[in-house]
Amino acid sequence: MEYVDIETKYVVSKELVEIPLGNRIAVYHRLLGGLTLLDADSSEALKAFTLPQTIQQESLEESDSRYHQLLRQLILRQFLIPSTPQKHDAQAASSFLNKQIHVIQLVMANACNFGCKYCFEGIQGKEMSAESEMSKVDESRIIARDSIQINLNDSMYASTTRFEHQFDPKNRAMKPSDAIKYTENALDIAKSQGVNEVMIQFFGGEPMLNWKAIRAVLDRFNRGENDELIINYSIVTNGSLFTDEIAQIFAKYEVATCVSFDSPTSPNRPLKNGDDSTPTVVNGLQHLKKYNNRIAINAALTSSTWHEFDNSIVDFAKKAGASEIGVIVDFDPTFYANFGTENIINKLWSVIEYGRDHGVILTGYWHQIFQVMLGLDVVSHRGFKNCSAKGAQLSIEPNGSVFSCKAGSTLLGKISEGEGLLQSQNYIGHAELRTNNPEYCRGCEIEGFCGGLCLGSLEKKFGEINVVEDSVCDFYRGITKKHIEALQPFDVATLDLGHVDEEAVV
Template sequence: MRKPREALAEQSGQSKRLRVSSNIGENVFSIIPVEALAEQSGQSKRLRVSKYLRNFEYGGKHFLYHSCLGNPIEVVEDYPDFIEAINSGVTLEQLNVLPEIKKEVEQLIELSLVEFSDEPDLIERGIIENDELIETGKLVNMLVLDVSTRCNMGCSYCNVHKTQDKHDINGGLMDFDIAKKSVDEYIKLVIESGKKTASISYFGGEPFLNYKMLKRLMRYVYSLRRIYPQLSIYHGVSTNGTIIDDEILKDLKDLEVRVAISLDGLQLDNDQKRSFSNGKGTFWIVEQNLKKLVKQKIDVEIVTTISEHNAFSIPKFVDFLVDIGIKDLSLKSCAYRDYEDNQRRDVYEAVITGVHYAKKKGIRAREGHGDLDYTRGCQGLGGILCVEPSGDVFACPEGIRIKLGDFDSLSSIPKKSQEYRFVSSRITGNLPDCRGCDVEGLCRGGCAGQSEYNFDDIYKVDKSACESIRRNIKRNLAIRASFD
């Protein structure tokens, strides 16, 4: 007969003892002998520690995390005893007499730090599932229409300008026929793949510099909701927020267009990086247009590019957004691989802290590209089909310059384009330089567009930054654990 928990906790002598603690609750794991967990064998559903479990120490504390999923948790120093106990063949059934311990083990299972012994390998499963998504077309989540590669601003960090300069792409305006055919092909792809949601984004450059065509296009997309009632069709525009007159304001409201506006902080921070072509700052006009959009109850998201110049002002910026009435904020880091190690650390920590602060203030804040899984770092690796004014289709509106196909056959690209498969397969597990890395599914090899720009190869990893990035990701995991 198994001894009661109190008796187990009182045992002493040579018996190996286990103690694991977490910041989730008080006395998460009690002191119990390993033998009490592992004495039975042969039962089904044996547990094991994930092969992707890693550990590190930061600030005098010990943490466990998953190298693909993150999921950090704080533990006490003698956690290796716990790992040994789990790997000895314990089952959930054995833990029924220790309900508090079982509850915490179940939490570790939920975090994927502990798993059942018959579960398939996470990365191998991800590669198989990715191939299936490519074949069916279900990997595509959005159509991006680059309606104007022209812009009235000259932001210092703009990737669009960078890639255009390198590849000698002429700026231009998309015509309605190309835009309409692209939309029709995309809707065809959505229906054929069995998906129920279609998302269309009007991008640039500055989309409102081609507003005569864009207005006609937005009306057409809006009309498709009546033609395809079985689909949820969404459309939105990404803009610098400087060209929004009364006509545009009315159309955005009437046609239910979501708006993403780039704004990098309060006036001093924003105008350092985001200015008109003549050098004049943009904050004042964007602020006025934001207030107009909110007054009309138009869905608005603020997209903020974070670098060392504005990272530490995020809380003040959040307070400003709360006062205006903004509910959504996306923070993304700019060219972090160019930073020194201490800059990466400080900027990363400021972003994480800023997201947490924004959420406390009632803003739906997200870091980077949002809630993507461990396989890919951004939607530009197969999740997007981006049509340029010429009708050429690419994977990313800002970076990767591998042509996938043409607008008039867009619906067939996922199944027939080898270039699409090549780009879409750049996921965790398919990057040889990254296999086994302590942050394999958290870094994911960095930005593919940046790799192409630097090395002309989206699969090539910038190894010079790897060690620094590993250290900083672990620091950030420790910060996240303190917030959870």
């Protein structure tokens, strides 16, 4: 740790947020995180620096007293800062434009065998039976709809360009050779900015409709051994097209598998022929479980799933061998007005608590705010707050076009442009929001961890992404506070002057 001058005055950072928790307080830096619990004595010691106080550098570096250990931790977290800030200024550190890519989203197929009511895909390609055998499911069966009337009012997308990509017959499935070429290009782009670890995410539509291309990518890139970086894999799938063979291959490459499924009683995820998709999904999950794959169930808490979203999803996950449920909370701002922010938080929280009691964690876009806040300056390491599309992600379509995310409507360019893609004004517009939120967020207690509403929804409503949809802010702040208030001592770093825990300190 580097301190300043021999005798320096320190003061409590203006960015400190304090939340009382019984006989302790939770404290964190609202831009950098470092969530910590303090007992009454530690809290008093911190408060003593409300006005600048001198600390001798020598005692700071050499004393093993509990008090000096505490001070070192408070300074490390920037809860205490020099009263004349220089290099500890968090805002200054975030002013340079970081162009690092950490997530490569490969859109394997713009088609699906399900007809979910709320999916980005909206109207899908030609109907396909979920009973189709895997051997018959390849790109030749991902057939374009004959004629599409572009009606942006009836789509979650905000641009004609995006809509056209969605239904262009030449943009239905990624050829295996293209998947390899595009991934090589994307890895080169990431490496050009010093990135040494990426996540390749197989996405769709239903990506498993294009198993051949997924297999080609896994076989070619493995864990990145030949490409001088670490590659992790994930997939978002409806879970209906797994076989034993595929489950084994996923286990080999450790593909984190997010299976979308709302609730055992939900009618919102029918097959294209209208039949209940549950038996098909359960069958797929059994294959994955057999080979100990890492499975998360993806559920949605939206206007259309409100009545079915309950503890049964936890029971289902447990039975399926999934220890995590990713919950997508409705990105439509009217959801918060119609159902009430408090009601939404309470409904979600009661399922979170039930999950905790049964060994299943509920996560999601909203939960990442809390996760990021737990560490110190996590955003500068992982490259994004809770929305990777803000500069950290390339979403590559079958025809090589690049958007920031499957949910986004702004074309960034072509993957063949290589590093040049990072010079495009559209990419820069996204990357500028990686750490710096719109002006509206200045001073918000979760500014350093919250990227606001999903940018796809912002584009749809406002036609731009450098804006805030304020109707969701109370939900993000409220659910984060619930997580903080549920903390027990030593769940996170706990700095008690009566009992300094050596294990818990960073």
